[in-house]
Structure formats: C-alpha cells, structure tokens
Amino acid sequence: MSDPCLPVRHVRPARGWVNDPNGVCRWNGRWHVFYQFNPDEPRHGQIHWGHASSEDLVSWREETVALRPRPGQLDEVGCWSGCFTNDAGTPTFCYTAVATNPADAVGAIATGTDDLLRWQQAETPSAPRVGAAVAETRDPFVVWIEDRRYIVQGHGGLGVAAQVLVYDATDLTDWKLLGPLLEMTDPVAAEHAAADIWECPNLVQVDGQWVLVLSLWRHNGVQGELSGVRWLVGDIALAGGVPRFTARDGGVVDEGPAFYAPQLLPDVDHAGDPRVLMWGWSWELDRNEAWLDQHGWAGVLTTARELHLRDGRLVSEPAPEVLAALTDEPSDGWSAGEGARVVTTTGPGRLVCSDAEGPDAVEFAGASTVVVDGSLVEVFTDGAAFTTRIYPTTGSVWRVEADGVRVRRLG
Secondary structure, eight states: OOOTTSOSSSSOOSSEEEEEEEEEEEETTEEEEEEEEESSSSSSOSBEEEEEEESSSSSOEEOOOOBOOOTTSTTTTEEEEEEEEEETTEEEEEEEEESSOGGGOEEEEEEEOTTSOOEEEOSSOSBOOOSSTTOEEEEEEEEEETTEEEEEEEEEETTEEEEEEEEEOSSTTSOEEEEEEEETTSHHHHHHOOOSEEEEEEEEEETTEEEEEEEEEEEOSSSEEEEEEEEEEEEEEEETTEEEEEEEEEEESOOSSSOEEEEEEEEEOTTSOEEEEEEEEEOOSSOOHHHHHHHOEEOEEOOOEEEEEETTEEEEEEOHHHHTTEEEOSSSEEETTSOOEEEEOSSOEEEEETTOSSOOEEEESSSEEEEEETTEEEEEETTEEEEEEOOOOTTOEEEEEESSOEEEEEO
16 A cells, blocks of 8 residues: 655655755756665665656656765765756766764765766865864855856854855865855844854855855754754855855745755746746654654655745745646545645635644645645745645545635646
8 A cells, every 4th residue: 555645746765764955956958856865764874865857847757876875985974965066068966975974074076977877976075174173064055156166065063153164166176165155243144044053055046136045953952953944135245256145134944844954956937037946855743763664764855946035035936837737626625645736725724634643734824825745745825835744644634624725636
C-alpha cells in the first residue's frame, strides 16, 4: 500500500533523508534541483547530493546522485550545501566539503558534463576554513555584482558574531576572502535576523532591489536550533571592488514551523521578464525514530515559489507553471493517497484532515491558495507563506471549510 504521507509532486525520492535544496538551476531547457541526501537511512548523515529535474516545475524526474562523500578526501563525511554556476560554459558546483566536523569545513568545487549527470569533485579546496576554532563557515552562493563574480558564505559560532563573508570568485579554484558582506552590527539585521550563525545566504535582485535571505542557526544553551528564515532588503556599495550590504528593512520568509534553508534562482518568465524562484526544505514535525524507520524517508522540498517585492516586503506565491498544471475536482474533499491538490478560497477558513497522526488542521486568515501533497501543506495568503506538516493515515479524508472553495488536482 502506498504511503499516504509521502509527497508525490515535490522533490524527494521514495527513500532516505532529504534536506537543503542545492545547486538549483535552469540548464538546456530544464530546471534542475539538487539536494542534500542520505540514501541509506531517513536520518542526517553521509550527505550526498541527490538530483531531480523537470520541464514544468510539477513533474520531477529522479536523476542519478551527483556528489558523493569520498573516503580520505576533503568531503569524507559529507558534501554539504552549495550552489550551481555556469563557469564560461562549464557546469560547476561550489559546495561545502566536510572531512571531519562542521568547524573544519572548506569550500570546494565540482565540474559537470553538459547533461549535469556526471560530476568530477575537486581534490583540493577552493577556500580553506576561516576564523577561530569555534567558528563555522559554509553554504557558498554565487552572485554577480557589476559584472564581477563573488561568493557569499555564512559564518558564525558560539562566541563568534554571525557574518556573511564575501569572496572574489573570479577563479573558482581559488576564492579570495575579501571580508564581511554583512555583520550583526547592522541594526536592521540585528533586529530582524539575530543568530549565532547565518546559514545558507542567498543574495539576489528581486524586482530591481537587492535582497539577502538568511537561515538562522541559534544556540539555546544546550544545542543548536534552526530558527527560521529571514529576508533583508538593502543596498550594496562597492569600495575598491569589495561589496558591503546595508539593510533597510527585513521580515520573515515563511511563517510556518517546517521551512528552512531555501535556495533562490534568478530566472526569466515566459515573457522574458526577470524573476526569482525559490525552493525550501520542509522537515518532519514531531516524528519519532519508529515512524522514521517504518516510513523509510524524511524531508521534502517545497513547491517552486516566485518571489516579488510588494509595498516593500518580500512576498511569495506558487510559480505560475505550478498553477497552470491543475485540473478541477468535483468536490471540496478528497481521500489521502489520491495525489496532490491545490485549493483556492475567496475567504478565511481551515483545512482539516480526518484521522491524522497528530495535529489535523491548519487555519488561514483570508483568501488563500493551499498546496497539499502527502503530509506537506503550504498556505499562501496575501503573499505570506506558511509551511507545515499534517500526517494522514490510509483512512484520512481532507476537507476545506471556507467560502468559495475550489479544489484542483496538481499534475
């Protein structure tokens, strides 16, 4: 019997652990999403890069694993987060290589074939570890500023102020550290994005303005906590070729309890106009070891979302390609395991799942679009996103209680 909790229209294989989206790109007419992946068990460890591709952002084809940990090499215990870039025609990953523990992570590259199916991982780092013994640096992201290529990375740790570091990446085999792009001394960043480590920094232009997206790692006195994702809109100044970011405002990227480590992709729409797409990682909520072993998987990537700035705030909605791939259903309810659904309403209401394992409902405050796929639930209301998990059983039925309900099948 199929697993009613397993998403079927979102990026993840049938088995294993999935977390951060990595290396998202559009190449030779297809979208490609890579992701942190443990194929051996539904737990974080021995991180590979899985790979899925799509022509329409809805039907995803699982591809061969792209990156693998290599015994005795700089990524022996994991190929952690990173990005894709086109290096003068050569597909290239910039990623976090971990040989022993996160504090000793280095920056590394891998080069790929034109079909993005075979990758050669470098044997030497492109960037050594940075800073004090308690500091951690990770998650490279490539950005072009005034026709020059840079890499930004997250940095911080206990007793070390969170920073985003910036490198000259003219030569991808040798990233040259230039200093901090942003520090916690920035009052807007301190107000909206206080953290011990800024993870997965993404720096892009949205509707012509610079936006920096940060995932917050905070220490609670006992261990680290993943504490949500924030956006900062601001300005970049170049002094001697060294960029500095000054924030003007900020906010929350997703208000839900199951969203982290997004990656952004500058793209163009069908009319050729610039846009930015985003995928995030949705983890499992309150699932114990027995549940993980029974189901054999954990983690999923979100719907592809299109980002814009509206009245000064960052907003998101499902990409138009997703909404174009919908077919009407005759009622406002459906059984678990019957595939993914997209619900639209003209007013506030709630989504309810009968016989769910744990919490069984989510409320929304106004006219909304709700994506439901297995246990993944994404709510979009007036540009605000809310990602959560509701776990149906084989006998569960989903229903929507709201005005103007329209249910459509996704894909």
